[in-house]
Amino acid sequence: HTTGADGLGREFLAFKLGSEEYGIDILKVQEIRGYEAVTRIANAPEFIKGVINLRGIIIPVVDMRIKFKLGEPVYDQFTVVIILNINGRVVGMVVDSVSDVTTLTPDQIKQAPDMGTAFSNEYLIGLGTIDERMLILVDINRLMSSAEMGLIEGLAP
Template identity: 90%
Template sequence: MAEALTIGAKEIAGHEFLAFTLGKEEYGIDILKVQEIRGYEAVTRIANAPEFIKGVINLRGIIIPVVDMRIKFNLGTPVYDQFTVVIILNIGGRIVGMVVDSVSDVTTLTPEQVKPAPEMGTAFSTEYMIGLGTIDERMLILVDIDKLMASPEMGLIESLAA
């Protein structure tokens, strides 16, 4: 039995991650946080909301905020095409949509495939990274999506249920 790798109190051995792209980089989030994946559709803008909050959508009677991660992390001007998707997340009982360039696959990472995140000057704060996952020639930036969505600058989730 493989020993579980723990990075920042997150046990990630054998966890499955949904891989998605933002710009030229590939990211991964815990698949258990993903409720569904939808094609990008028009959103209803909310007055005075931060620019990265695209607006809200009605998801089967539930109004959910939609965040464009490309705008949030200054990754250039977003282009909405047939590959653009909204990942519907369930974070601490709160439903949130996250716009990304595309999704590629779901992958299982072993402890040997996950390395701690180095400190670096990127648009994406290492504070929200679990580590780096390596799959052959690919590298996934593993995101602590709970911590990111609950961060004060996102202002989307007041507090996470323990």
């Protein structure tokens, strides 16, 4: 289940949160935007920054750095919002910066050890290794659909 249609691997969008680099399946990514002001929602959890209007669709924006307590979030010219399409629901996710798109073959993806990353292991696909680089591969579908995110109610994982 780790290979693409061509059997040559999967493409991951690499992004940074704090000092770590993460990767998510590029097929879940709809677009990447600069950070813009969001409209706060009353009573939303702190990590839900608010909502933005994306071409007429109101989408929730989650700040991963707040959600996973990765230090004080800074909003600067590198801060980006990755617009995700999760089972037909569109969600924005704030990250420190986006690096590149990387193709990983199955043998470059290792089982993630229980090493206390910000994400619990159930949301990890594994560790992607490219030379000296290490990407923590996040199962963004499962994470965004999870009860703890509270974003997509009634969707079974």
